Amino acid sequence: MTAVEQPETPLGHGNMRRKEDARFIRGRGTYVDDVTLPGMLHGAVLRSPYAHARIVSIDTSAAQAHPKVRAVITGETLAGLNLAWMPTLSHDVQAVLATDKVRFQGQEVAFVVAEDRYSARDALELIDVDYEALPPVIDARQALAEDAPVIRDDLEGRTDNHIFDWESGDAAATDDVFASAEVVAAQDMLYPRVHPAPLETCGAVADMDAVTGKLTVWTTTQAPHAHRTIYALVAGLPEHKIRIISPDIGGGFGNKVGIYPGYVCAVVGSIVTGKPVKWVEDRSENLMSTSFARDYHMHGEIAATKDGRILGLRVNVLADHGAFNGTAQPTKFPAGFFGVFTGSYDLEAAHCSVTGVYTNKAPGGVAYACSFRITEAVYLVERLVDVLAFDLGMDPAELRMKNLLRPEQFPYRSKTGWEYDSGDYPTALRAALDLADYPALRAEQALKRERGEQMGIGVAFFTEAVGAGPRKHMDILGLGMADGAELRVHPTGKAVLRLSCQTQGQGHETTFAQIVGEELGISPDDIDVVHGDTDQTPFGLGTYGSRSTPVSGAAAAVVARKVRERARIVASAMLEVSADDLEWEKGRWFVRGDVEAGRTIQEIALAAHSDLELPEGVEGHLDATCVYNPPNLTYPFGAYVCVVDVDADTGQVTVRRFVAVDDCGVRINPMIVEGQVHGGLADGVGMALMQVMAFDEDGNHLGGSFMDYLLPTSMECPSWELGETVTPSPHHPIGAKGIGESATVGSPAAVVNAVVDALRPFGVRHADMPLTPAAVWSAAQGTPLRTDLAIT
Amino acid sequence: MQVPAQFRYEKASSVEHALTLLDRFGAESRVVAGGHSLIPMMKLRLAQPEALIDINDLDELATISVEQSTLCIGALVRHTDLLSSALVGEHFPIFADAERVIADPVVRNRGTVGGSLCQADPSEDLSAAFAAVRGEAVIQSADGVRTVPVREFFVGPYQTVVEPGELLVQLRVPIRSSASAYLKVERRAGDWAVAAAGAELRLADGVLAETGIGLTALGAPNFHASEAEDFLTGGPATDERFAEAGRIAARHCNPIADQRGPEAYKRHLAATLVDRVLRVARTRWNGLHPEEEAR
């Protein structure tokens, strides 16, 4: 990591410190839990201790009698309001408070509203629930067994735990390629269930004003507008009477896309008591009940020639979706964008099939910076390429170089139908190998192996598909994935940009001001970015899947260009020339051929609000709005090299070096981009080496606190070595691609490849994440662990 | 936010006051020292004491000193102070080794030596370290003071000989010529041990005159490996014998499978860590006694 000098504020793109940091560093942010309203009450959720049980009865009388309790809400109360169940983002339903059965440990059973947080929590212990335990379905691989208990007997006619089958690619063509291939390598692999674990847990303050009929909800959401519409549809409240405010958010990573039962309970609590109600979950509740990520049991096969030309990929996935299908993804993509599993390689045919199943675990599935499951896809293909290299005895970097898409193939239509917008893959891989000094690393490894020391070098290449998305293909619950933007330029030339997406730490208040600054030549310091309040911002689908810069960023550029064109007309009136005779240079319009005769954007803004006579049909002011419907996704990519040292006797892994070359197209604020990469790499190290939510046979969650669910610390992270290439997106107004998830997507494979490479002397070809010391040692002994189950 | 159940809070101003409070509130009261074990359990409502007796003001329990050739460590000495104490480091480097890998600086700034031992978590590092060096626990009550060897301090997981109404006030270790070390395998910095081992040894005329081996998170009775110690004592400090001692320790401990690893792995770690930590202690001994090594 290099120290960053305090840069001057650039007039547009370039390094500048984040505008929002002043309040965060001073502890002056406003998070949901900081919101305190007069008369506010506090809610707490009673949760199921069982993974699967029938509710025989619920006795709330003792809790009701608690002197500080104002309301106790159960599934029965909600059923009376037709709110016991709510739709999920994947066209399933989810219990708000359980009425018939509980289906995962930690499921919401009752909600207490009390005068303070302590009393609400105390009262939970006074609720007596009589459960009749049922056998749970914990191992996803047993979910479709003949005799598996049926979890979703609430759904008409359900006789098994099957949710969906989905496929992509050409099965017949793929089978043909495999039938005639010289080499086929196959590998089972698990991308275990992990959790985004944002530092701020989820919560809401709901305030129903009985007089105006207006509901205001301060809530931890990455998608405030989508939440507003869903509340309107679910609760039957008129949408103009709902205001969702997403204040400062302490990390989202996909955890805060959906609507949780606790939010709905807070709203109902406020309606029932007539007072504002705050509900903020604790750490264990967050880990045990909110959106998890991954949980893909994958079987991959790769076909190739003997000399390492990759021909095809064939993949079967068993997807554990938990008790309710609550993944957040575009409707037509039940497996997210897993279809991009052909990755960065030029091959002849590919096919995958994905089967989704219910288990007695929390719902979720698409979260944790996964770009709608591209994390799983990249991990799969990058592990398969290494498995092939292992079988062929080839160098994994060389094997990749041989098969990467070539620059002249772009725009490239993949065998599963995705149109990659731009890329120069060999240059990026070469840059990473150079930065790492790959040949020297291999030489060092050979020397160490002679001495019996285990060192591993892992290479991974990834292609992402982000910025969902074109509305004709992509919607969530029928809401198309286009984003609005509004730009107001005040008379003095200062501006306010209003965005639909919501920052959770990505630095939007800085980056988006820079986008507008670049287009208009107004200093980003003079541009305020307003977001996270549905009453103040135009509609849009929110921040996740690395979509803010590809979609809302494009909207910001487009709306700024609209303002620039309005300014041109005003300038033409000011200069008394035809608008066609004006030329733009950053910050001013001037008369073609007479550079001196011009007007700055600030001068123009004042004139636009003055008594200046404007041409017929021009209204004055410079303000503009737009809606940006992306023509395609953007396809960031990168090449990563990880170096590890492994103590084979104890199984301990040390990540010694990590080289990351990322290409996200044009970099608006390179410093923020690097920050995003740093965070994502740390995430990747965490997933590869320590993070997992395993369950015992009774369905007990074995990662319900930060003592058990391990997040990486700076001690596990090397000093990141970053590089970059820049291949602009041809269809994005400023050539930018998303960067928020690149490193999380690309790094786990690099770390695992490195550890497996270190274990080569033990004949290890694959080992599942997380590669804890026990998992590494067990793999080296030839007795790999099932990391999703309790270790016995 | 996790919130504890209701409790009463009393702040002790002296050891005597603390003992009076303990007597007054009885078995349902708990001493709070650093609070880094007790408070998390209270927040999860696994512990619901009726009263907390805060001993953090008892400066007399927060000192490290040498009295009559005995290292005396007050029960309220913070992890961070044990870690940075030159006095402790000079005589028993095992403590600095262990402290360096206990939790993180935030926890070490508050957590105490006495709290660690009284918590008696099978994964507590200091329990094994004190067991290895054969320390003694000084326990005080209204009736007076008694001293218990650390090797007899633990009754079972989370259970010690400290009775209601008693306070652990000090830990003592006789200073003698010795070398010691501690090694731990963890899944991540700040994590509790997957397994750990501590060793203390003294050589005389080329044979091990004294050997102490502590084991953490391995289900060793009272945190030490007596069979391996017995095997080593009286014989030379060779690689082969260290490896054999490791195997003996592995056979006699009782690790249980959990998310940190299966039993076989933990037994393997017992053997590996005992072997390795003995070698580190031997290297330190040789560094202190170059003339003996030459002999």
Ligand SMILES: Cc1cc2nc3c(=O)[nH]c(=O)nc-3n(C[C@H](O)[C@H](O)[C@H](O)COP(=O)(O)OP(=O)(O)OC[C@H]3O[C@@H](n4cnc5c(N)ncnc54)[C@H](O)[C@@H]3O)c2cc1C
């Ligand atoms: C995140 C985290 C990681 C940790 N990792 C490790 C680790 O890797 N290794 C490790 O060894 N420890 C670890 N710990 C525990 C830490 O060392 C604690 O500080 C220690 O276990 C307890 O010390 P305390 O002073 O905080 O005790 P408290 O929590 O105050 O008390 C613990 C128990 O001891 C009793 N008690 C305390 N003092 C006395 C006394 N003088 N007389 C009688 N009874 C007393 C209390 O009543 C209570 O029952 C970790 C803790 C945390 C929070």
